[in-house]
Structures are given as structure tokens and as C-alpha cells.
Amino acid sequence: MTPYVVALGGSVRGASTTDNVLRLALSVAAAAGARTLHLGGPELNLPMYTPDSPERTPAAKTLIAELRKADGIIIGSPSYHGSISGYVKNALDYVEDLSDVPSPYFDGRAVGCIAVASGWHGAMSTLDTLRSIVHALRGWPTPLGVPVVAPPPLFDPDGVCLIPKLRDQIEIMARQVVAFATWRASLATAAA
Numbered sequence: 313m314t315p316y317v318v319a320l321g322g323s324v325r326g327a328s329t330t331d332n333v334l335r336l337a338l339s340v341a342a343a344a345g346a347r348t349l350h351l352g353g354p355e356l357n358l359p360m361y362t363p364d365s366p367e368r369t370p371a372a373k374t375l376i377a378e379l380r381k382a383d384g385i386i387i388g389s390p391s392y393h394g395s396i397s398g399y400v401k402n403a404l405d406y407v408e409d410l411s412d413v414p415s416p417y418f419d420g421r422a423v424g425c426i427a428v429a430s431g432w433h434g435a436m437s438t439l440d441t442l443r444s445i446v447h448a449l450r451g452w453p454t455p456l457g458v459p460v461v462a463p464p465p466l467f468d469p470d471g472v473c474l475i476p477k478l479r480d481q482i483e484i485m486a487r488q489v490v491a492f493a494t495w496r497a498s499l500a501t502a503a504a
Contacts, residue, residue, distance in 0.1 A: 313494065313497040313498070313501070314345060314346065314347055315345070315346045315347070315383040315384055315490055315493035315494050315497065316346065316347045316348075316349075316381055316382055316383050316384070316493075317338065317341045317346045317347070317348050317349075317382065317383065317384040317385070317386060317486075317489055317490060317493065318348070318349050318350075318351060318378050318379060318381075318382040318384075318385050318386070319334040319337060319338050319348070319349070319350045319351065319352070319385075319386040319387075319388065320351050320352070320356070320375075320379070320385060320386070320387050320388075320400070320403060320404075321334060321352055321356070321387050321388035321389050321400045321403070321426075322334055322350075322352030322353060322356070322388060323352070323353070323390060323397070323399065324353060324354075324356075324357055324399060325353070328390065328428075329390070329428050329460065329462045329466055329467070330352075330388045330389065330390045330426070330428045330460075331350075331352055331353070331388075332466070332467045332471050332473075333388055333426050333428060333458075333460055333466075333478075333482060334350055334352060334386060334388045334426065335350060335471055336471075336473055336479065336482050337386050337388075337424065337426065337482050337485065337486040338350055338386070338486070340482060340483045340486035340487060341384070341386070341486045341487075341489060341490050344486070344487050344490040344491075345490065345494075346383075346384070346489075346490045346493070349378055351374075351375055351378060351403075352388075354371070355371055355374065355375065356371070356375070356399060356400070356402075356403045357371070357399075358371055358372050358375070358402055358403060358406065359372075360402060361402055361405035361406050361408070363408055368409070372406055372409075375403060375406055376406060376407075376409045376410060379407060379410065379418075380410060380413060382421065383421065383493035383496070383497060384421055384422050384423070384424075384489035384490060384492065384493035385418060385421055385422075385423045385424070385451065385489070386423070386424040386425075386426065386485075386486065386489060387400070387404075387423060387424070387425055387426070387442055387446070388400075388425075388426040388427075388428065389426070389427055389428070389438055389442060390427075390428045390429070390438075391427055391428065391429030391430075391434035391435060391437070391438035393434075394433065394434050394437045394438065395437060395438055395441050396427075396438055396441050396442060396445075404445060404449075407449055416450065417449040417450045417451070418446060418449040418450055418451030419450040419451070420450070420451075420452070420496060421451050421452065421492075421493070421496075422451070422452050422453075422454055422488060422489045422492035422493060422496075423446045423451040423452065423453055423454065423489070424453075424454045424456075424457070424458075424485040424486060424488065424489045425439055425442040425443050425446060425453055425454070425457040425458070426439075426442075426457070426458045426460060426482070426485070427439035427441075427442060427457075427458070427459050427460065428460040428462055429459070429460070429461060429462065430461070430462055430463075431461060432459070432461055435459035435460060435461050436459055438459075439457045439458075439459045442457070443457055452492070454485050454488040454489055454492070455488060456481065456484050456485045456488060457485070458478075458481045458482055458485050460478060466478065
């Protein structure tokens with residue numbers, strides 16, 4: 313079984329520290345044997361979620377379809393005023409469209425959480441918020457969540473991480489997502 317890991321988040325500008333961290337996490341997941349997809353930038357530039365309206369843009373339909381298929385998820389958000397960005401929160405609100413499937417929301421899936429801020433307070437409060445949201449969506453936050461305090465530069469112009477400890481933390485978290493997804497799939501196969 314090849315696990316499928318979807319990364320969600322970043323920023324509208326698409327070249328942010330959060331986007332770079334998510335790309336790094338997905339490269340680690342791919343090296344660990346996963347198929348990967350990053351939904352950020354234009355893919356998450358969605359209209360405000362409206363639960364009473366069944367209308368969904370093509371981007372919203374893609375978001376829900378890919379999350380439905382995902383064996384593991386990685387969420388990254390910049391810290392805006394000590395919490396997740398409205399951009400990421402709106403995308404997560406669309407997960408309500410997965411409430412009526414056999415494994416609703418993020419049920420039983422490992423979810424890696426990454427929070428990027430300019431200081432530790434913002435990084436930690438944003439990480440706590442992400443982990444709480446994952447619990448509310450029935451997901452399993454990985455044992456390691458990664459707070460990223462962004463004193464520039466963290467990445468070179470080619471997207472290579474310049475901070476070994478950050479690279480190590482992202483690697484551990486991404487491998488936890490892939491390992492859990494693989495383990496869960498092997499249990500499902502053994503039970504069948």
C-alpha cells in the first residue's frame with residue numbers, strides 16, 4: 313500500500329515560509345514512500361464556507377475529494393494574531409462536507425501540524441489551535457507538532473532548509489504521518 317498524504321495550508325502568495333515548510337514535509341513523505349499533494353496558494357483561495365449552500369467551486373470540490381482520499385494529512389498555518397490564518401480556517405471549514413461519509417472528517421487519520429510565527433507565543437498558540445481542530449475533526453495529531461519561529465532566512469532561494477534542527481523536526485513529523493497511514497492500512501488489510 314502506498315499512502316497518500318495531502319498537505320493543506322500555506323498562504324495566498326504561495327512562496328511563504330509556511331509553503332516552504334509544507335513542501336519540505338511532503339518531500340520527506342515522498343522519500344518515505346508516500347504519494348503527495350500540496351493544496352495551498354490558489355487551490356485554497358476559496359469563497360467563505362457556507363454550510364447552507366450546496367454550491368461548491370471547482371477548487372472546493374477538489375479540496376474535499378483529495379482530503380476524502382488522503383491516508384494522512386499535514387496542515388500548516390502562519391500565525392495571525394496568535395491563531396491560524398483565516399485562509400487555513402476557511403479551508404478547514406469545508407471539511408464539514410465530509411461529515412456524512414463512512415469515515416467522517418479526518419477520522420482515524422494521522423495529521424501533522426505546523427505553525428509558523430515570528431515569535432514563540434504565536435507559534436505555540438497556533439499549534440495548539442491546529443491540534444484542537446484536528447481532534448474536533450476526529451483526526452490523530454502526530455506526537456510531534458512543529459512550531460516554526462521564523463527569523464530569516466530559514467530557507468535558501470531554492471527552498472532548501474537552512475536550519476538542521478527544523479529540518480529534523482519536519483522529517484520526524486512527516487515520517488510519523490506516513491508510518492501511521494501505512495500501519496493503519498496494514499491493519500485494515502489484515503482484518504479484511
